[in-house]
Amino acid sequence: MQRVTVQHGPFDPGAILSAFTGLADGAGAVVSFSGITRDLAAHDLVAMEIEHYPGMTEAALEDIRSRAIARFDLIDALVLHRYGRLAPGDPIMMVATAARHRAAAFKGAEFLMDYLKSRAPFWKKEITATGAAWVAAKDDDEAALTRW
């Protein structure tokens, strides 16, 4: 099973969690995070367009994954992110971690999310009935990195 995936097409978080859990030999704890496309600023979202930087995206996700595994002694970790045009309600990305104990699995997943948000080259654009606007980065997201 691929541990870093950048794809346009849909995915099923449950199917990925099952496959990931089945391979996590010796794990006592598995944490997953799934992000769902929803209105961020606008309230009449028609679609979300996600641009990325092919090549750099995969390298950045591999780097984030390796750092999470080393830092929290994870048994395994997975990162998947979609790009292109997504509809509201579509799963947009997912991370999963497997560890011996629950604290490492939780911390590993939060670390992956914080770095992915601010260090992986993805940009979201909200398409509404009346126009389109790039989603602004949140100061909170940058600040979240300082805890690691």
Added chain:
Amino acid sequence: MQRVTVQHGPFDPGAILSAFTGLADGAGAVVSFSGITRDLAAHDLVAMEIEHYPGMTEAALEDIRSRAIARFDLIDALVLHRYGRLAPGDPIMMVATAARHRAAAFKGAEFLMDYLKSRAPFWKKEITATGAAWVAAKDDDEAALTRW
């Protein structure tokens, strides 16, 4: 879909995550935690026997779930725990949370886990080739509650 489940039989974390995510209307973030049966003290685990307190168990899990939803403004939350004799590698329990933003989904899931560990009436007994022993509660688990 049932949000609090206490059962002997097996479950598939992925199937539950898919169903839960599909129902979490308006959610931007879904977090799941699955616990897997593994050696805790012993290193030759044959089986794990989980005793519980029928009636109180369900009430305690309902209470923990309600408190997590209120405290973190969750869109939905789910708790499932097995009892009886489980084999190493078997999924033993699961929690899932759905929220608008990732911080609430993560915090809600960690809160559910911390309370479930120390406030829901389950007791684990490790069965090994040479005998059986009750798993001792960890001071860490009780201490984890002080952060909430």
Added chain:
Amino acid sequence: MKIEIRYFAWVRERVGAASETLETEAATIADLIAELSALSEGHRHAFSDPEAIRAALDQTLVDMDAPIAGAHEVAFFPPMTGG
């Protein structure tokens, strides 16, 4: 008053029974433990370390000084180890 007592995990194993019915005038959980401890060697062993005992009154966790008047069911068990 008549009260149903339930035991779980190693408290159950040491007492040697999953439940019993007791006629008691105990005012609190702590009083009840003192009374139960005198019933048999198994009960004494089960309750020998009060720090390791948790109690529930009608299926709700309570402290040792909780009054038991009106309760139908009291349960004793070790610290929980679910999850």
Added chain:
Amino acid sequence: MKIEIRYFAWVRERVGAASETLETEAATIADLIAELSALSEGHRHAFSDPEAIRAALDQTLVDMDAPIAGAHEVAFFPPMTGG
């Protein structure tokens, strides 16, 4: 030296191109930004708020004072908003 410049998100939209090739003697990312800003009104608009610009050198995030000697590809884009 000849360098490939790539733009993403609103930087790309303001510049009006996804990429371009530049012959430059710029020493650092900041020097390169100064040079690019002078190319057109679109470039000037794209780079008008330096705080809002991130840069990658051969697909690795770098600071504004990073030297660009030997690089094949430099990319400019807004703060990332994945996840």
